[in-house]
Amino acid sequence: MSEARSSESGFPIKGVYTAADLPEDLDSRLGGPGEYPYTRGVYPTMYTSRPWTMRQYAGFGTATESNARYHQLLRAGTMGLSVAFDLPTQMGYDSDDPIAHGEVGKVGVAIDSIEDMRTLFDGIPLDKVSTSMTINAPGSVLLLLYQLVAEESGVPGAALNGTIQNDILKEYIARGTYIFPPKPSLRLVADTFAYCRAEVPKWNTISISGYHMAEAGASPAQEIAFTLANGVEYVRAALAAGLAVDDFAPRLSFFFVARTTLLEEVAKFRAARRIWARLMRDEFGAKNPKSMMLRFHTQTAGVQLTAQQPEVNLVRVAVQGLGAVLGGTQSLHTNSFDEAIALPTEKAARLALRTQQVLAYETDLTATVDPFAGSYVVEAMTAELETAADELMQRVFDHGSAVDAIEAGFQKREIEQSAYRIAQEIDSGERVVVGLNRFQIDEEEPYEPLRVDPAIEVGQAERLAKLRAQRDSGAVERALAELRAAAEGNANVLYPMREALRVRATVGEVCGTLRDVWGIYRPSDRF
Numbered sequence: 076m077s078e079a080r081s082s083e084s085g086f087p088i089k090g091v092y093t094a095a096d097l098p099e100d101l102d103s104r105l106g107g108p109g110e111y112p113y114t115r116g117v118y119p120t121m122y123t124s125r126p127w128t129m130r131q132y133a134g135f136g137t138a139t140e141s142n143a144r145y146h147q148l149l150r151a152g153t154m155g156l157s158v159a160f161d162l163p164t165q166m167g168y169d170s171d172d173p174i175a176h177g178e179v180g181k182v183g184v185a186i187d188s189i190e191d192m193r194t195l196f197d198g199i200p201l202d203k204v205s206t207s208m209t210i211n212a213p214g215s216v217l218l219l220l221y222q223l224v225a226e227e228s229g230v231p232g233a234a235l236n237g238t239i240q241n242d243i244l245k246e247y248i249a250r251g252t253y254i255f256p257p258k259p260s261l262r263l264v265a266d267t268f269a270y271c272r273a274e275v276p277k278w279n280t281i282s283i284s285g286y287h288m289a290e291a292g293a294s295p296a297q298e299i300a301f302t303l304a305n306g307v308e309y310v311r312a313a314l315a316a317g318l319a320v321d322d323f324a325p326r327l328s329f330f331f332v333a334r335t336t337l338l339e340e341v342a343k344f345r346a347a348r349r350i351w352a353r354l355m356r357d358e359f360g361a362k363n364p365k366s367m368m369l370r371f372h373t374q375t376a377g378v379q380l381t382a383q384q385p386e387v388n389l390v391r392v393a394v395q396g397l398g399a400v401l402g403g404t405q406s407l408h409t410n411s412f413d414e415a416i417a418l419p420t421e422k423a424a425r426l427a428l429r430t431q432q433v434l435a436y437e438t439d440l441t442a443t444v445d446p447f448a449g450s451y452v453v454e455a456m457t458a459e460l461e462t463a464a465d466e467l468m469q470r471v472f473d474h475g476s477a478v479d480a481i482e483a484g485f486q487k488r489e490i491e492q493s494a495y496r497i498a499q500e501i502d503s504g505e506r507v508v509v510g511l512n513r514f515q516i517d518e519e520e521p522y523e524p525l526r527v528d529p530a531i532e533v534g535q536a537e538r539l540a541k542l543r544a545q546r547d548s549g550a551v552e553r554a555l556a557e558l559r560a561a562a563e564g565n566a567n568v569l570y571p572m573r574e575a576l577r578v579r580a581t582v583g584e585v586c587g588t589l590r591d592v593w594g595i596y597r598p599s600d601r602f
Contacts, residue, residue: 082295082336082339082456082459083294083295083334083336083339084294084295084296084297084339084459084460084463085294085296085463086456086459086463088452088456089452089455092451092452092455093451094451096451096452096454096455097451097454097455098454098455098458101449101454104349104457104458105448105449105454107119108120108121108444108445111352111356111364111367112348112349112352112353112367113348113349113352113367113368113369114345114348114349114448114457115345115403115444115445115448116348116403116444116445117348117368117369117370117403117405119444120444121403121444121445122400122435122440122441122444123441123442123443123444126435126436126441127400127404127405127406127407127431127435128154128155128205128405128406128407129152129153129154129155129406129407129428129431129432129435130153130154130155130156130157130205130207130372130406130407130408131148131153131156131157131408131409131424131427131428132157132158132159132209132374132408136180136184136185136528136531137180137184137185137194137531137534137535138184138185138186138191138192138194138195139194140184141158141184141195142194142195142196142197142198142199144421144424145195145196145199146198146199147421147424147425148424148428149199149204151425151428151429152428152432153428154204154205155204155205155206155207155237155406156199156204156205156206156207157206157207157208157209157408158183158184158195158206158207158208158209158210159182159183159184159209160183160184160185160186160208160209160210160217161178161179161180161181161182161183161184161185162175162178162181162182162183162252163175163178163179163185164183164184164185164186164187164210164213164217164582165183165210165211165212165213165252166212166213166252166254167212167213167216167254167582167583167585167586167587167590168582168583168586169187169539169581169582169583169584170185170187170532170535170536170539171535171536171539171540172583175532176532177532179531179532179535180528180531180532180535182418183209185531185535186217186220186582187535187538187539187542187581187582187583188220188539188542188576188579188580188581188582189220189223189224189576189577189579190538190542190579191538192217192220192221192223192224193224193227196221196224196225200230201221201224201225201228201230201234201235202225202230202234202235204236205236205237205238205406206221206235206236206237206238207237207238207239207240207282207372207406208221208237208238208239208240209240210239210240210241211240211241211242211243211246211250211252211253212243212246212252212253212254212255212260212586213254213582213585213586214239214240214241214267215239215241215263215266215267215270215568215569215572216572216576216582216585216586217239217582218239218241218267218271218275218278219569219572219573219576220576220582221235221237222235222274222275222573223573223576223577232274232275232276232278233275233276233277234277235275235277235278236277236278237278237279238278238279238282238328238372239267239278239279239280239281239282240281240282240284240330241264241267241280241281241282242281242282242283242284242305242330243257243260243261243263243264244257244305244308244309244477244478244481245283245284245285245287245288245301245302245305247481247596248288248301248481248486248487248490249287249288249290249291249293249486249487249490250287250291253596254586254589254590254595254596255589255590255593255594255595255596256593256594256595256596257478257481257596259562259589259592259593259594260596261308261309261312261478262312262316263568263589264280264281264309264312264313265312265313265315265316265318266316266567266568266569267280267281267569268280268281268313268316268318268323268326269316269318269323269567270567270569270570271326272318272322272323272326278326279326279327279328279370280323280326280327281309281326281327281328282328282329282330282372283302283303283305283306283309283327283328283329283330284302284329284330284331285298285299285301285302285329285330285331285332286330286331286332286374288301288302288486288490289331289332289334289376289378290332290376290377290378291490291491291494292378292490292491292493292494292495292497293489293490293493293494294493295334295336295339295340295342295343295460296343296460296463296464296467297467297486297489297490297493298331298332298343299331299343299346299347299350299460299464300463300464300465300467300468300471301467301471301477301486301489301490302329302331302347303347303350303351303354303464303468304468304471304472304477304480305477306327306329306351306354307354307358307472307477308476308477308478309327310324310327310355310359311476314359320355320359320360320361320366321361321362321363321366324355324359324361324363324365324366324367325363325365325366325368327370328370328371328372328405329347329351329369329370329371329372330371330372330373330374331343331344331347331371331372331373331404332373332374332375332376333373333374333375333376333395333396333398333399333402333404333407334376334379334395334398335376335379335391335394335395335398336398337394337395337397337398337401338452338453338456339456339460340395340398340399340402341398341401341402341447341453341456342453342456342457342459342460343402343460344371344373344399344402344403344404345402345403345453345457346457346458346460346461346464347369347371347464348368348369348403349457349461350461350464350465350468351367351369352367352368352369355367370405371404371405372404372405372406372407372408373399373402373404373406373407373408374407374408374410375391375392375395375396375399375407375408375409375410376391376395376410377410377414377415379391379395379508380392380410380412380414380415381415381508381509381510381511382415382416383510383511383515383519384509384510384515384516384519385412385413385415385416386412387412387509387510388410388412388413388414388415389412389426389430392409392410392412392427392430393430393433393434395409396409396430396431396434397434397440400434400440401440401446401447403445407431409427409428409430409431410427411423411424411426411427412426412427467489470485471485471486539581542579542581546578546579547578547579550578551575551578551579551580551584554571554574554575554577554578554580555575555580555584555585555588557571557574557575558571558572558575558585558588558589559588559591559592562588562589562592562593563592568589572585575588
C-alpha cells in the first residue's frame, strides 16, 4: 500500500476510511442543518430554497470605470457586488497625497470623497443589491460614504444590506494595510458595531478574514484557528465597550479561502462552524442562535492561480468553488482565470460568474442539504481539523490574547513556516502545480491583460482640487474639529465622521484627523 499523503494541515490522509474513523459522538457533533452546533450549515434549507449569493470582486481605475463593470456584472446575473479599493484608499490617503503616487487606481477603485462614491454606485439600486467592501483600517469611512449616497437616492440605512471587512487584526498578521495602533483600531471596530446596530441594522459590521492569512501561506487549520481567535478578540472588545453579546454577534461574518484540496476544505468549513458555535455559547453566553452561527463569504484561492497556461485556472476555480458550496458558504466570489497576470478582463470576469451559475443551476448541489454529512472521510477530517484548530487557538490564548500573540509575532511566524514548506514542496516537485512544475508547454499563448491608465491619478487630483475649491471649507474644518474631539474622548466617532463626509471632507482628511489623535502603527511598535 502506498504511503499515506498528508493533508494541508499536516495530519495523514488514509487511503481508505471506515465507520471506525468516525467520532463516537458524531450525532451530537453534527446536529441538524440550522441547529447547534451548525456543522451541517447555518440554515435548515440551505441552498434548496435559494442558492448562495454570487459575488464578483471588482473595482479598478476610476469610479466611472468600476461603475460600468458593476452594471455589466449585474446584467450577467451576479447577485451581489464586492468592491476592491486601490491601495491609497485602503491606507486612508487621498489620490493627490505624495505617498499615493504610482498606486492610484491600480489594485482597485480610487475613492477620495462622497462624489467618487456617488459615481461608483450611480444607477445601482442600493436597496436591492448586497454590497461587500474589502476595506479595513478606514472601513467605517467607506461605509458612511455608502450610507450617505444611499440616503441621497432615498434609501434609508435600515434598507441597506452588505458587509465591510473591517478586520484590522489580520492586517497586523498577514496583509499590512493598517493605519492606527491596535487599541484605537479596536475601538473603531467597536464604535462601528454600535453605530450599525442603531443606524444600519442589516449591515454585517465585520468580515473576520482568514482568506489573507491563507493567501500568505496559512494551512487550513491555521486559517480557522487564527481567524476565530481574532473573532474572540473582537467580541471581547465589543463587550468591553458595553455592548451585549446578542446585540452585535448576529452581525458578525467571516471570510475564508477555498483551495483545490476539496475534501479538506469542506471539512475546514464544517469544523469552523462547530468551533464558533461552541465558543459563542459556552465562553460568551450567547442566547440568540444567530449569535452562534458562523456565516461566511468564500473566495477561491488566488495564490493557487498560475500565470503559466492561465486557462487551466478555470478548472482550478471550478474545483475550489465546488468545495466552498459543499462546505456551506453563504456567498462566493470565483476568481477570474487571468488574475495571476493582471486585473480581470470583462470576458474573464463573466466566465468566473458563469462558473458559479453552472454549479448552482446545472448540477444537483442545490437539491439536498449538506451532501457530505456522514461521509467517513469528511467527518474524520472535520474532527481532525477541529482538534488541530483548537490546539492552535489555545497556543494563541497562551500568550494572553490574539493581540498579545500578534505582538509576539506568533501567528506571522507560524504562517511563514507553512508558506516556506509549501514553496519547498513546489520547488522540489513534491507538490504538483499543473503547468508550472509539471505538464509545461514550450511556448505560452499570447495574452493581452487589462491595463490601468496612469492618467487616472492626474484626473483624481484634478477632481480633488475642484472639490476643495467648491465646498464650504469652514464647514469642513468645524466637522473635522468635532471628529477630533470625539476621538480624543470616548464618544462614538462615526457620528461626527459621517457629518464631516457629508460636507465633503475627503477620506484622507478624515483619516488624517484620526492619525493626529491616535498615531500610526509601525511593526516595531509595542502595543
